[in-house]
Structures are given as C-alpha cells and as structure tokens.
Amino acid sequence: MSGKRLELDTTTLSALAEPNRMHIVELLREGPLTVGEIADRLGLRQPQASKHLKVLSEHGIVEVQADANRRIYRLRPEPFQAMTSWLDSFRHIMEERFDKLDAYLRELQNKEQG
C-alpha cells in the first residue's frame, strides 16, 4: 500500500518558477498580507501583484480572505506538503552522494594522517 506513484504537478513548479511569485511566497512565509502590502514590500505595481496572486491562487499555493475592501492572501500548506512528499521519493538519490562524499572525506583523512 505504500507503492503509490507520487506525481508532482509541474504547473505548481512553473507557478513558483516566476521570480516575483517566488518573492511573494517568501514574503507570505512570515504571515498573511494584503495585495497593497505585497506590492509595496516587493516594489511591484498593484496590477502585477494581483495577477501573480491570481496565478498562485489558481494553483492552490495561496488562498484569499476578503476583508471589506481588501484581500488578505496567505500560503496554503498543501502544495508544500506535496513537494515534500515528492522529494521524499528522491531520498535515495540524495543519500547516495552523501555516501560518496563520506567515502571521499575518509580518504582525505587517511591521506592527512598517513
């Protein structure tokens, strides 16, 4: 029951691959913000901020909460959990090199001591 093929949605990655959107995500990591605050903090024009937030929202990376005139955006956990799960399936890849590095470092130490 653990052989589930985890497929990572590439559109999630492309949403995050745009630098301004990545900056938005980094910013929202500290907590929810309104569109205006995001635009200010990142030096974006309001329409561009709204557009990027729309993309992030469409990919489930952020969610909106209406507060009167304003829209408060915050990160959603799901895509990050999905990416984490996906990366877990590469653990053997990541550890393989650790072993090699480890072996290399041991070799170096042997030389130093020899």
Place this chain on the structure above:
Amino acid sequence: MSGKRLELDTTTLSALAEPNRMHIVELLREGPLTVGEIADRLGLRQPQASKHLKVLSEHGIVEVQADANRRIYRLRPEPFQAMTSWLDSFRHIMEERFDKLDAYLRELQNKEQG
C-alpha cells in the same frame, strides 16, 4: 550561524516545470540512462531529448558521463537537497493544524465574549 537565508533558485524550478524534463527526472530516478534510452522510453525525438537534457545539465540537475559513442545521464543530488532545505523553512506552514487550531480558538473566544 543557522540564520542563513535559503534562496531557492527559481531557474531550477523552471527547469523541472517542463513536463518532458520532469518525466526525464522521474525516469532517471531509477538509474542512469543514455540519451537514446531516454528518448525511447518517453517517446521523444532524439534532438528534443538532447535539448532537454542540456537544460537539466545546465541547471545541475543531471550530469553526463561519456561512454564511447554514448552519453550516460544521471541525477545529481544537490538540487534535490536544496529544494528539501528550502521546503524545511516552510515546515511551520505545513503544520496545518496550527492554523486551524488558531482559527478555532479565536472563534471560541469571540463566541465567549460576544
């Protein structure tokens, strides 16, 4: 010494955001393969396979090993480690329970006081 700002290279993400390249990565997870094998298994034309592999290589996602006529491609661990580290900084976001619990407690307090 642990307050290092982890910035994830967005170009790594854009390299992985292309579906064919993602498929290549998924395929190479099982082990190294030549260009021809990759093209065959994924139904790609050889030039496209080479092009995608070049992009992956330029971003350090794969590495090449020349074997006579052939080029053997394999995954490199570094970008996956980098992504994992980056995602670690979102661990608090992924603890969805905190948000829900927090919202629940606020609601409770409002009811109590209202």
Place this chain on the structure above:
DNA sequence: AAGGAATATTCCTGTCAAGGAATATATTTG
C-alpha cells in the same frame, strides 16, 4: 449619492522557450 481607496481585469506588445526538421559532430565498425 459622491469621491476615494483597494483590488481585479482587459488589451496590447515584446520576449522567450519548445518543437520540427535538417544538419553537424564524434565514435565505432567493417
């Protein structure tokens, strides 16, 4: 109701990246 603030949307334009086709560059084999 009117004006203003916050946000979303539309239209336009330029750029970039992916695929197709052809070709170039090794490298092996006969």
Place this chain on the structure above:
DNA sequence: CAAATATATTCCTTGACAGGAATATTCCTT
C-alpha cells in the same frame, strides 16, 4: 577510409506569458 550509430546543434515558427497602461469593480467614508 566509408558507412553506420549516437548525440549535439542550428534555424525557423509558433504559442505562452510577463509587464505597462488604462479601466472596471467593490467597498468605505462623509
């Protein structure tokens, strides 16, 4: 050396997408 195999590169065309500017929409305030 010639032919064949494996891979890389170039040129071209097309589609997607990001930014700019203007405008629409919604909500608050007075």
